[in-house]
Amino acid sequence: MSRELSRKRRNIIVIGGSAGSLEPLRRILTDLTPDLDAAIFITQHMGSRHATKLHEILGTDSGLPVLPAEDGGRICEGEVRIAQPDQHLVLDSETVHLTRGPRENQARPAIDPLFRTAAAHHQARVIAVLLSGYLSDGVAGLSAVQKCGGLTIVQDPDAALVRDMPQNALHHVAPDFTGDAGRIAELLNQLAGQHTADPGPVPETILAEARMALGRGLSIPAEDRMGKRSPFACPSCNGNLWEIDDEILRYRCHVGHAYTADALSEAQAGRLDEALWAALRGLRERTELLRRLAREGREAGRGSSVQGFETSAHEIEAQAAVLENFILTRAREQD
Known part of the structure; x- marks a missing residue:
């Protein structure tokens, strides 16, 4: 049965994961005590086809109710809420929000908005957990939790299927704890419900970004x-x-829209690929149009223009071949 939250205890747990985080999540939720004094919120990067079933998958062996997050729902202890496809899961002081705000680190739902809004509104009451995944979503959110007095836990990179996110967290943020999924569950059982110190001021940058995550202040x-x-x-x-x-x-x-530097690099690479393929398409279309103009000119007896069209078509076709070779070579080097 869900319970109202005390404002003097560590009772907001936020968990973020991406590739390779499903099994650790299942282990953590299985090992949590059914009477845990905390509200738990989970954001996982996953294709929308599977994400609608995520609460069922994670709830199979959990002693806590695992439910989809609902926009406007109250934050209550004793339940787990899961981010929904293509919507950020964010928190204010009492309420859960689902938003279709701009993507962060190319993801929606993204981990940083959950962590950051939890930190801004619940400060030392927050325990943030970052699990397996690529790139560095969640790292800035962990930093926000720390700056607001909360605790941070990072999966041991050696225990993660994909070590990027945990490794980046260890590099940029000194987490309070690390461990495998079993150890993380133990820590959450120990830490949840502990008394907290009175909250200090929230840094203005964190407040500003939390407002942005809630669709305000952009x-x-x-x-x-x-x-x-x-x-x-x-x-x-x-x-x-x-x-x-x-x-x-x-x-x-x-x-x-927000990016860590590595996520920006990846996004730029994707846009560059699109631009190169668009340029190749444009060159081929230009070649074909020039050849049609040459044929029409030849049939109409306008010999003076035919040579120019054919010469231009030949030059652009050669440019297209160079560009296509560059694109394919670049793709092989990135594999």
Whole structure:
């Protein structure tokens, strides 16, 4: 049965994972005590086809009820809530919110918005857990939890199927605890319900980004206060990116897309691939049009223009061959 939260205890647990995190999540939820004095929120990167069943998968052996997160629902102890497909799971002081805000680190739901909003509104009451996955979503969120007095737990990279996220967390943030899934469950059983100190002030940058995650406060002046304008364009909307240099180098645009540096690099690579293929398509279409013009000119007896069309078609076809070879070579090098 769900219970109202005490404001003096560690009773908000937020867990984030990506590739390779399903089995650790199942182990953690299986090992948690059924009377755990905490509300648990989980964001996992997963394709929408499977994510709708995630609460059923994770709830199979759990002693706690595992339910889909619901927009507008109250935060209650004794239950686990799961992020839903294509929606960020974020928290305010009393309420759960599901938003279709801009992607962070190319993900929606993303881990950082959950961790950051939990930190901003619940401070020392938060325990944040980061599990297996690629790149570094969740690392900035862990930092926010620490700055607001919460505790952080990171899966041991050697125990993770995909070590990127845990390894990046260890590199950029000194977590309070590390361990495998069994150890993480033990820690949560021990730490949940502990009394906390009175909360201190929340850093303004964390409050600002929490407001953004809740769909409030997005603006160019807000970004100017958080960081400096970079020379880079947002891969999602082509707007200017602001550089935020704290524990981990990050970027934000004023409509809310956000990237750690490695996620930005990957997003740029994807956009570059799209641009190269579009350029190749354009060259081939241009070649074909010039050849049609040459044929029409020949049939109409306009010999003076035919040679120019044929020469241009031949030159552009050669350019297309060079570009295609570059694209395919680049793709092999990235594999």
